[in-house]
Amino acid sequence: MQNLVEVDKRAAVPKRESTARSKLAFIRKNYFLYVLLAPALILTLIFKYVPMYGAIIAFKDFSPMKGIMGSDWVGFKYFEKFITAPNFEVLLINTLKLSLYGLILGFPVPIILALMLNQLRKSAVKKNVQLVLYAPNFISVVVIVGMLFVFLSPTGPINHLITSITGQPVMFMTEPEYFRWVYILSGIWQGAGWASIIYVAALANVDPELHNAASLDGANLLQRIRHIDLPTIKPIMAIVFILAAGGIMSIGFEKAYLMQTSLNLPTSEILPTYVYKIGLQSGNYAYSAAVGLFNSVINVVLLITVNFIVKRLNEGEGLY
Template sequence: MDDTVIVRGAQAPNKDKKLEKAMLRKTKWKKIKQYRLLLLMMVPAVIYYITFHYLPMYGVLLAFKDFKILKGIMGSPWVGLDLFRTIFQDDYFYTVLKNTLIISFYKLLFGFPVPIFFALLLSEVTNAKYKRIVQTVTYLPHFISWVVLAGIFFTFFSLGGPLNTIITLFGGDPVLFLADARYFRSILVITSIFQGFGWGSIIYFAAISNIDPQLYEAAIIDGAGRFKRMFYISIPMLVPIIVIMLILSMSGVLDAGFDQIFNMYNAQVYNVADIIDTYVYRKGIVEMNYSYATAVGLFKSVVALILIFAVNRVVKLIGGKDHALW
């Protein structure tokens, strides 16, 4: 009799667990049914990432093989880490790496705060029509290809362009800015900010619009002006978004902007403008050294992944879990 009681007592928790699992399944299916339209909208994006981001990862094998086109990826002989040894023994690779880090750091240092300040300042504008016009105008460059933008900037910075016309009017000598290593990096940073600050400010506009208006009303009653409301309410409330965007930006530290640089640089400025992506393009596409180019690209991806984890860890230690990405 006692044994029967023990067995029944052991079976009861198992039944409860099964019921819990069944309830969880029902809840999941209810949620899937409830959000089926949103999930359906995600399907094209999922297909895109699987097709163009996950399936091509098979090609990473090239970094460890002496690729022969006729033999294919699997038929090509393994070389292990030989290609990586070749990369780190190449002096020019360190020049390319230095250029990439410098240009990316400049873009992050000078370009990252601009959308934040722009969103903060424009959010203080009370004229809705004027605000919409400014937003539309600043968003437009994001949708223009760098091929087109590069043509515009070539004209602007050319010897007969508007900038040199102003310089000559004041008695100066014209300068071929895009072929001068002293100015090229600065031009890259300025044009990059011009192209992206309007689009980058959207997320900050959205965050500002979600701040409780009662906080501003209380500050106005206490006599706080526009700048005080900005510094003591808007900016602190934006900190979580700013931190997340900074962490995500770290993944692009070794991505200095291939489209922009490829369309704007030339042989005269290779020593200050040649980055990892343009180097990979020349090695892989032009010279058809696919294995070497893949190895360089893999190195870049691994470093970017390490940087994301490192910055996220630092944010956790400094600001707590609430400000970290995960």
């Protein structure tokens, strides 16, 4: 028995060597592809992995004078402080609501736009429509918020129309109940067109003969979309949904912070704006790092959970 095991081990060594040689040969043959990939890998390492070292301050009583390693270790002190804080529940609920509503309302819109664009047969018309849909993505967030304050102000054009009907304006930018809808709908308007690009590219690979054959068999437009177009983009939809669900807690603070007023704080104060205020404005770096790390851990858990669920429902197709 021992001799057989030794023979198996000796046989495995040449196999490993041949596999290693084949990989090296592949790298030498396609070295230019790795050269093209190198800048992205370097940037990812520098801006994503190296800063992870700074997450240590979440577990320390950080002092800029002592440095990261010289500061006293306090363990989970700041995590406990945040979880037991009076505003913890409000911050968590506001962040989850803003993200979940945005995901539920915003996820189908790029798919619908892509399916509609795919039905346009005139190339010139299609390009002009795409230009109009993609343009808002290139507008600065600061400009978008400025436009919102102008259009939704009590004397703005939208309230002018509302006042002519109801007799009184609606305080969109100061009433807490309107903050989420303004934030989400403006975000959909800005990003849905650009997000539809990936679906438009996938639909471009659909063989037109499939649609022609389905039309000859009597299938109408909705049936062709359901049985031809949607199955084509289904894997992409799964990946995009997993990534979106995994980033539920990763709302950029810029737009929410710019839209904040003293009157809409009950719904506009979210985790990213809270981290910005206590970290950069108040200088409490350790506490803000703990809140940010708490936020990241929730994202990772959501990503793994959603990927597992989608793989079970999608016949094994997931992000990984």
